[in-house]
Amino acid sequence: MRFLPLATLAFTTVFIYSMARVIERAQGAARRCLEGLGITICLLVLAFFKYNGFFLPTALTALGISRIALPLGISFYTFAGVGYLVDVARGTSPAEKSFCNVALFLCFFGTITSGPICRAGNFLPQLHQARGFNGDACVQALRLALVGFFKHVALANVLGLYVNTVFSTLDAYSGLTLIFSAAMYALQLYFEFSGYSDIACASALFLGLEIPQNFKTPYFATNFSGFWQRWHISLSTWLQDYLFTPLVWSRWPNKLPKLGRFFEKPPILSSLFLVFFISGLWHGNTLPYVVWGLLQGLFRIGEELMHKTLGKAPKKQSAIKKIAKRITVFTLWAISLVFFRLGYEPGGSAGMAARSILRWGQGLSLPAFVGETFDVITAGFYAKTVMVYLYVLYLIAAFAIAFLIDRYQFTHNKDKPAAFALARVKPVARWAIYYTLIAFVLIGFVLQSGGFGIANMAYGGF
């Protein structure tokens, strides 16, 4: 059992490499059959590891196995592999001749654990290009890594100390604390995941490779359509290209006996709903994740229906209207994340999440909130009062910097990380920014005692 994760990775790599070569040589129906077979086997392997505890508990117990651990990165290399097989079958990407290149594409250390999910058409050609040391690219990579570490270590992980404490004992808090902790979790998740993605992109760039950007200031989105174009972009576009689009064009409701006529043609909204449902189910086979996925589907469909009935909003809108829309999107997203967060909280359930959200209106007292926040911090991780004040001040400062970074990217550097813009700053100011970020990373590390013995990442284990 110890070598099962490695064996799975080896099998998947060999299988995808061989299958792509076979698919490329096949034509017509045979190609489509082979494509379907390849995708099915990849997804069966993934489903076995992700859902064995759900479907096979009795069989596993009989074999004396309590649970089979999820191989590291299985979702991400499976998604990358499936995308590659589909691209080869569609003829948009040639089958790679070098096994090493395919193995590197699937197992690249920077992306294997939590993405971004690379596309063969973008990644594999880069491996054929001659690469040498590029000082400027390496400096850009360091800038990106520094901002990534700032977001991940100095902000998200430190914020996580508070969020984890509240979410482990949700029943103990009043409405304002529950609202605040939900908002803080939404921010923690974003800064952690986008920081991680920046570090992944930086490690690739350091080696002369470009991998897709995974986040583009999602909390500046004024609607869910825009949000999903900016949040976990590599997964959103993967779902769009390899699940949503084929679903729409397959006109799948037509194949449903009797029920098919109730669906719209082409089935855009129903496919959208299905994609979000599958996305929730992929994150976890428990009800909280499914509810999270369904909520995303409802938000998107609700938005589409609003556009249909009320018409699309004009491109130029007042600042207040935009801010109100951003707050609405963020609030709905934060509500759905309560389910997501309780999906991996031990003992967490959809019922707990719903009860917690229903209590948001109870006990909206500022003094109670301040008292509870103080208690959470002292009971959870810092015993001394002075540390509570330092923790709060530190987080306010870190948030201010993170907001400025995102704000700059949103207004000036939309399609590139804000870190790249540092090259244009005057040297003295630039180094002042570097040292400020490094200081925050160091202090952040110390505030969480290096992260030793602290719970897992907010976005991990998928």
Place this chain on the structure above:
Amino acid sequence: MKKFFLKLGLALLPIVAYVAFFIAFEPNNYFGLHTGANADDSVIAKIRSFEQDGATRIILGDSRMAHFDADAVQAAAGAPFANLAFGGASLEESIDLFYFAFAQNPKLEQVVFGFTFYTLNTNYGSVNRMATIQTQLQNPLAYIFNLEYNINTLQNFVYKVQGVQTGGADETAVWGPADYLDSTTGSALPYRANLIRYAASLYGNCAQPGTLDGAQTETQLAAAMLATNASASKFTVNEEQLNRLLEMAALCEREGIYLSIVLPPISESVRELVCEPLGIDLAMAPALAALHSIQSEYVQVLDYEWENPPAFEDAQFFDGFHIDTVYGLPAFTEMLFNEVANGA
């Protein structure tokens, strides 16, 4: 490439400066670069020193075993001991520390292991810190980035700048007749006021909640404790840790390590206000019998808690559990380590 490494070096400067500052002023001499640790009471400092010196004789236990003067121990026992006992150590942590020390130095010759009825209580409820401590000992980054050690380092730096001498605070005091008066009413007390308060504090882990409710003054607390009976007790022997202690003794026997299991003396106030009313003396009897039954050439049990007559007076106790470091500890050190030396 040269330009890149120059920039990288510049960027790493704050990290290098931070690590250098930490190493220069960390109080536990973790890296063995100082002449001695500033925080002698820290478990990290003690274990690091043990690892560096390769000591073969060790002392384990909680704060009652932590305050021995090293020279006095050597004079009484005829050999030096590395004192790995630390304040607040639970029985589980002390046993874990024994196995850690044994793994570090399989040539251990002698172990003095202290525990008490209080740490053998199932309700002691302490968190086991040994896993964290071991991680910090094995991984310098876990030590360097630890918040508590960073605060200690800053404090140590401030002390150095101010020229303040640091060291373990002595637990000593001279007690007079005024200390035997109720601090609220001024009436005479059957025990010293601080000993009554200390005994009352032990009720948290040993008695049912609310046992002393309503008692505020020392007079009321003493009366309430004396009026308590065993039905209010929640003391139970932690069988798991007792068995681990017996297994540890068996290991010492097999490996030829001299083991002295020590139950340090307790104040009469603890015996009469806590142990007897709550029936802890009776509950402890089977555990003590089990310990005595394993005595052998290599294992001795030195019980000053229950068996010995109260050799120490109230004035020699700083509080109910801790012997005064000036007026009681020297005598206890000599008594204990003479017996330890005779047993080996």
